[in-house]
Amino acid sequence: AQSVAQPEDQVNVAEGNPLTVKCTYSVSGNPYLFWYVQYPNRGLQFLLKYITGDNLVKGSYGFEAEFNKSQTSFHLKKPSALVSDSALYFCAVRDITTDSWGKLQFGAGTQVVVTP
Amino acid sequence: GAGVSQSPSNKVTEKGKDVELRCDPISGHTALYWYRQSLGQGLEFLIYFQGNSAPDKSGLPSDRFSAERTGGSVSTLTIQRTQQEDSAVYLCASSLLVAGGDTQYFGPGTRLTVL
Numbered sequence: 023a024q025s026v027a028q029p030e031d032q033v034n035v036a037e038g039n040p041l042t043v044k045c046t047y048s049v050s051g052n053p054y055l056f057w058y059v060q061y062p063n064r065g066l067q068f069l070l071k072y073i074t075g076d077n078l079v080k081g082s083y084g085f086e087a088e089f090n091k092s093q094t095s096f097h098l099k100k101p102s103a104l105v106s107d108s109a110l111y112f113c114a115v116r117d118i119t120t121d122s123w124g125k126l127q128f129g130a131g132t133q134v135v136v137t138p
Numbered sequence: 139g140a141g142v143s144q145s146p147s148n149k150v151t152e153k154g155k156d157v158e159l160r161c162d163p164i165s166g167h168t169a170l171y172w173y174r175q176s177l178g179q180g181l182e183f184l185i186y187f188q189g190n191s192a193p194d195k196s197g198l199p200s201d202r203f204s205a206e207r208t209g210g211s212v213s214t215l216t217i218q219r220t221q222q223e224d225s226a227v228y229l230c231a232s233s234l235l236v237a238g239g240d241t242q243y244f245g246p247g248t249r250l251t252v253l
Contacts, residue, residue, distance in 0.1 A: 065245050118238040124188060125186060
């Protein structure tokens with residue numbers, strides 16, 4: 023079975039400091055990994071994804087994520103956080119070896135709070 | 139171009155009533171997905187449609203839930219005899235294909251409140 027874990031309910035960071043949001047996954051086959059962000063009362067907004075190839079993936083708004091197969095992790099990073107990055111972040115995985123492979127399995131979400 | 143749109147944005151209903159939620163996917167997208175977001179359960183997959191293939195209904199929580207997609211475009215999620223535990227935000231997404239790395243783009247959601 024596929025699963026995604028986001029071990030931190032909330033991450034607090036000062037503006038200008040590096041931001042990291044952690045994600046680990048468990049799938050049977052090769053993973054397809056995604057990060058989404060959700061602002062209050064809005065839908066999910068796609069940030070970036072890992073399919074294959076380079077382990078460092080660059081996405082929208084200065085975010086990047088590093089795929090680590092040995093640690094089964096896909097942590098989201100931003101070198102210098104902005105107050106406007108305060109939002110709820112979701113990691114998701116798709117396992118194409120399962121019967122219901124079209125769906126995304128989401129983590130519980132991590133609330134990011136960036137203080138001025 | 140236009141993104142995924144959903145209507146209504148908010149729906150308040152009484153327990154036992156039926157509700158219909160609508161999703162308009164991005165033009166040209168062949169795949170359409172429904173998810174539910176609630177405080178207790180997080181983000182849950184409900185159902186997805188892929189072109190003309192039979193939908194994957196494996197995430198529907200009970201037979202009170204059904205969905206259809208007409209003409210390969212607009213989709214309607216119907217909840218019959220609503221219960222208070224159905225209160226949640228219902229999110230629709232679409233993607234160009236159903237492929238491993240294909241990106242799902244989400245609409246703003248419909249917030250359903252069952253009194």
